[in-house]
Amino acid sequence: MKTIYTLSDLRDWKKRTRDVTPSIRLGVLGDPVTHSLSPEMQNAALQECDIAQQYAPFQIAPDELETAIRLLGELDFAGLNLTVPHKIAALAFVDEVEERARKIGAINTIVFREGKSLGWNTDGPGFERAIREEFSVDLRDLRILLLGAGGGAGRALAYQCARENCERLVLVNRTFEKAQVLARELAAYFSGPRVLGPEARLEAIRWEESALRTQLGRTDLVINATSLGLAPLDPSPLPHALIAPHHMIYDLICRKAPTRLLAAAAESGARGANGLAMLLHQGALAFELWFDRPAPLAAMRAALG
Ligand code: NDP
Numbered sequence: 001m002k003t004i005y006t007l008s009d010l011r012d013w014k015k016r017t018r019d020v021t022p023s024i025r026l027g028v029l030g031d032p033v034t035h036s037l038s039p040e041m042q043n044a045a046l047q048e049c050d051i052a053q054q055y056a057p058f059q060i061a062p063d064e065l066e067t068a069i070r071l072l073g074e075l076d077f078a079g080l081n082l083t084v085p086h087k088i089a090a091l092a093f094v095d096e097v098e099e100r101a102r103k104i105g106a107i108n109t110i111v112f113r114e115g116k117s118l119g120w121n122t123d124g125p126g127f128e129r130a131i132r133e134e135f136s137v138d139l140r141d142l143r144i145l146l147l148g149a150g151g152g153a154g155r156a157l158a159y160q161c162a163r164e165n166c167e168r169l170v171l172v173n174r175t176f177e178k179a180q181v182l183a184r185e186l187a188a189y190f191s192g193p194r195v196l197g198p199e200a201r202l203e204a205i206r207w208e209e210s211a212l213r214t215q216l217g218r219t220d221l222v223i224n225a226t227s228l229g230l231a232p233l234d235p236s237p238l239p240h241a242l243i244a245p246h247h248m249i250y251d252l253i254c255r256k257a258p259t260r261l262l263a264a265a266a267e268s269g270a271r272g273a274n275g276l277a278m279l280l281h282q283g284a285l286a287f288e289l290w291f292d293r294p295a296p297l298a299a300m301r302a303a304l305g
Helices: 007-011 038-048 062-074 089-093 099-104 123-135 152-163 176-190 209-216 260-268 276-291 297-303
Strands: 024-030 054-059 079-082 109-113 116-120 143-147 168-172 202-205 221-224 248-251 271-273
Touching: 007 062, 024 038, 024 062, 038 054, 038 276, 038 297, 062 089, 062 109, 079 276, 089 116, 099 152, 109 276, 123 152, 123 248, 123 271, 123 276, 143 152, 143 209, 152 168, 152 176, 168 176, 176 202, 202 209, 248 260, 260 271, 276 297
Parallel strands: 024 054, 024 079, 143 168, 143 221, 168 202, 221 248, 248 271
Antiparallel strands: 079 109, 109 116
16 A cells, blocks of 8 residues: 655654655645556656655645645655646746746646746646557547646646647536636637638537537547546546547546446447556656656556556
């Protein structure tokens, strides 16, 4: 069983981790965090590169995040990852934010350097690599429907799709206003003409079955960037009947056992993939930011099983 640390451990860190070797210098902050596979993957990378440090999970509630990031910096950590629900809030608690991450409004990686904390976002490029690996397609050729567009990961993916000039992007979010705000931010990326029909290239729609049905008829790639599926009993974010054989379904949830969404995709004859490839690539990019050297992809992939 892996040890999960808390804010109270951080307050008494030297004592609590006196017997831990190699020392913990990296970690992931989340609430919940038990599901995270980043510790297995990043510890495999550290071992492969003979770096005498460990990466650990931290259970940190939203109202503890600011203090946790400050303490981790003071404790001389090398870097951090952020998972649900901290990616957006964390932006306010770092000293500097890389330009793309600032636009996205969310960070998934922190680098501590020379007494400063620097925020980055590797989710978008990690996602792009994952889609190429899983489906042998490029984002620019696709009509994409993004569920969970208002979350930290969803915003990063939407920006990536926009930068890659994808054919169409439909933004869907439980809290509709967040999808509308994002659509306004991304409008300039979609102003150019493309080959496909008269439909708008960028839309925010309400999370309603009839609206989804209309859009899914002209969608190639469906992305689940909601947290639905993190718990094994969570319902599928899409009704089974709306999934068709021509769809590619990318579910960001990182579980080997199929989520309800991926099980429905398989039953409908659609291609589907879980979030492990994205986890791998966003994690490799974070490793490269922390250590300024290529990440050992094969060892990291093997650790994810
Ligand atoms: P956030 O907490 O920032 O966002 C959560 C998103 O899920 C929001 O869009 C939220 O909508 C939506 N949501 C939450 N509950 C429901 C619900 N019951 N019904 C519909 N929508 C819901 O989380 P992140 O963006 O950081 O992460 C989202 C998911 O992506 C998580 O499952 C995470 O594990 C996964 N992820 C995977 C990665 C990978 O490498 N594979 C990388 C990053 C994330 P609203 O705005 O209305 O609250």
